[in-house]
Amino acid sequence: MIDRRRLLLGAAGAGLLAGTAGLSPAVAQSSGALPPRLSVGEPPLPLALVYRGPASVPGCPESVATLLQTSPRPFRTAFVGPKEPLKITRAVLDTATVYAQPGGGSLSSAWSVMQPHANVIRNWVSGGGNYLGFCLGGYLAGATPGFNLLPGDTWQYITASNATVKTTAATRITVKWRGVERTLFFQDGPAFALNRNHTAQVLATYAGGQPAAVVADYAAGRVGVVGPHPEAHAGWFRADGVSPTNAIHPELGHDLIETTVYG
Template sequence: MTTRRPLALVYRGGATGPGCPESVASLLRRSRWNFDIHYVGPREEVKLTRAALGVATVYAQPGGATLGPAWRRMRRHRDTIRGFVSGGGRYLGFCLGGYLAGATPGFDLLPGDTDQYIASAGAAVASTDATTVEVRWRGYRQPLYFQDGPMFELNAAPAAPVEVIANYANGQVAALATDFGSGRVGVVGPHPEADADWFADSGLRTPESTGVAAGLDLIDAVMC
């Protein structure tokens, strides 16, 4: 008797940046969950529909460019994605995918909202250029690839339990996992899926630990 592998759908389309979906898929492939991974999007064999999500375990929204243009492409999928997660699905959002999990605008999956980390008081980064940012990931220092990622602002009394996984140096939330209906949401502002090529291509020094272990931890926090 064979057991069906959990299906992970990774969005690939105009609301993502070059290489971002592939890096997220690679991270999922390295996890312990033995995912069957497929890309979903307007030019993919699998389209982002209620039926496609109905047989999936995880939906991943990778990084990309700016929130406004991405939201114009993704807003028609808002109710479909919310229905998937509230019904027991898992949402993973990386950088822009984290922004899109927020409410203004976004899928409204969080007990709060998102904002630009670089605009926050005491931010260690002031530019939208690619760089390395150090976060406290479960209390340990972890350098991660970063490019204008979000921070996550929680309501004073969140309606759902929140697991804060990482904080930026100024204390703002850099990664979290939370419940949404019967499902679960995991979001991160930096890019733990970034491999050494991301750093090299941006002219950055590759850290000893690129963050893959942190990305795998985020997946586990969503799948628990």
């Protein structure tokens, strides 16, 4: 469903370093270990855990981490995954405010990796956690297959009869974000099919009106998902031969984060 993006790891790393420049060491932390406190006697910034592993591709987790670090109310970040010091367990999730599932890879292969963790993630969100899903992470928030965190499901936007993008290749897409047209990096991202009586907030829509970014309650927790990639930096565009002009909008990703976590 989603082609693997050949992302230049060097470009992604450069973008990560650029995104953390000027931040305190605690904010810039993106290793697998839990970040340190800001200073003696000062409480730490809230922790966001970002998945990194075979259900993502290099560059995507790092870009999501940068987005969280540079949000108006920033997070310290740590990676979780099978080859990271931190694993996806309830005890680890309970140390965090946010769990973020980045993009990259195919839904079927990603689900085979993530299915063993589905109940842990679902129960944590239900108890008050915040889930953020970007592209593939948005698909995984759905039900067929996925964590079943949404008031509805997901589907492949490019299959819509009125889709403005019909290719699985990396490209640009224009959506309406809070009613204003914005262009973003896109690669076979989901649309969100919401139940008729849903109470979710639709932050963005595709040209045909299909939800492209959604924030919804899940029991005591919250879920924020997006089909395009507001976390994409210029390196993503260069790696895929796509123009970044007027298409880099981290502020939209920050809007998704802020709306999900703080309402």
